[in-house]
Amino acid sequence: MSASIIDGKAAAQALRDRLAIEVSRIDAEHSWVPGLAVVLVGEDPASQVYVRNKGKQTAEAGMRSFEHKLPASTSERELLDLVESLNRDDAVNGILVQLPLPEHIDAQLVIETIDPAKDVDGFHPMNTGALSNGDPTALVPCTPLGCLMMLREQFPEGIAGLNAVVVGRSNIVGKPMAQLLIAESCTVTVAHSKTRDLPALCRTADILVAAVGRPEMVRGDWVKEGAVVIDVGINRVQLEGQEKARLVGDVAFAEAAERAKAITPVPGGVGPMTIACLLRNTVVAACRQHR
Numbered sequence: 001m002s003a004s005i006i007d008g009k010a011a012a013q014a015l016r017d018r019l020a021i022e023v024s025r026i027d028a029e030h031s032w033v034p035g036l037a038v039v040l041v042g043e044d045p046a047s048q049v050y051v052r053n054k055g056k057q058t059a060e061a062g063m064r065s066f067e068h069k070l071p072a073s074t075s076e077r078e079l080l081d082l083v084e085s086l087n088r089d090d091a092v093n094g095i096l097v098q099l100p101l102p103e104h105i106d107a108q109l110v111i112e113t114i115d116p117a118k119d120v121d122g123f124h125p126m127n128t129g130a131l132s133n134g135d136p137t138a139l140v141p142c143t144p145l146g147c148l149m150m151l152r153e154q155f156p157e158g159i160a161g162l163n164a165v166v167v168g169r170s171n172i173v174g175k176p177m178a179q180l181l182i183a184e185s186c187t188v189t190v191a192h193s194k195t196r197d198l199p200a201l202c203r204t205a206d207i208l209v210a211a212v213g214r215p216e217m218v219r220g221d222w223v224k225e226g227a228v229v230i231d232v233g234i235n236r237v238q239l240e241g242q243e244k245a246r247l248v249g250d251v252a253f254a255e256a257a258e259r260a261k262a263i264t265p266v267p268g269g270v271g272p273m274t275i276a277c278l279l280r281n282t283v284v285a286a287c288r289q290h291r
């Protein structure tokens with residue numbers, strides 16, 4: 001089988017187009033627009049790129065974007081004060097504090113200080129708890145939400161009953177991805193660095209989600225014929241003799257594409273959907289706050 005390539009860029013554009021229409025309808029009928037605040041502490045180059053893209057796409061969807069760039073020397077108390085002021089600000093419907101934070105700041109404490117109703121990352125324990133309870137009102141982390149939207153497109157007949165293997169157990173991707181797939185009635189296995197015979201386990205997967213952060217770890221012969229493969233990895237690899245680093249996923253793309261029914265590329269797969277889902281969560285949160 002030669003896989004079809006899942007176009008995350010196009011899917012993200014389609015979602016952003018729908019959101020822009022919804023935002024202009026809200027503005028016309030109710031005279032307000034959703035607002036998203038993004039907080040960046042420090043100068044991590046990858047985080048700076050993400051934050052810039054988030055701000056640009058928020059504005060393009062007709063929403064208000066509030067950027068707070070703080071120096072790496074910001075104290076935990078100063079950051080908590082900012083989060084608390086954003087919680088009180090009615091123009092701010094969504095709050096995202098870019099991770100990772102500098103080591104002297106307790107990231108979990110910061111996450112727990114965000115008003116759960118404005119937690120568009122879905123990282124607050126109120127939201128992770130709601131997701132694991134199967135509560136459909138949970139704000140769901142953006143990357144796994146984007147993965148689920150792309151998966152649904154691949155299975156018009158539904159995904160209930162399929163075997164799903166999620167490789168990686170992070171709070172940001174692996175665990176919420178597993179919860180979403182359980183809620184969809186998949187049979188879900190979460191694999192990690194201690195899993196025995198990972199290749200054999202992956203070969204049982206109708207849906208294989210790789211989110212480990214290891215370049216091209218998932219090989220072609222780990223993929224079941226006809227599986228759908230979602231590659232969450234974004235790894236920068238420096239090839240010998242080449243000046244520019246290359247972006248690769250957690251899946252050996254060319255090998256896996258020979259066996260899969262469909263596969264997401266890196267770049268241009270999961271990445272664009274993540275930001276589009278952040279905008280979606282912000283619109284959802286804003287509508288609830290205005291009820």
Ligand code: GUN
Nearest residue numbers: 096097098099100121142
């Ligand atoms: N850093 C990498 N991914 C994410 C994300 O989804 N949310 C936040 N807040 N920080 C991140």
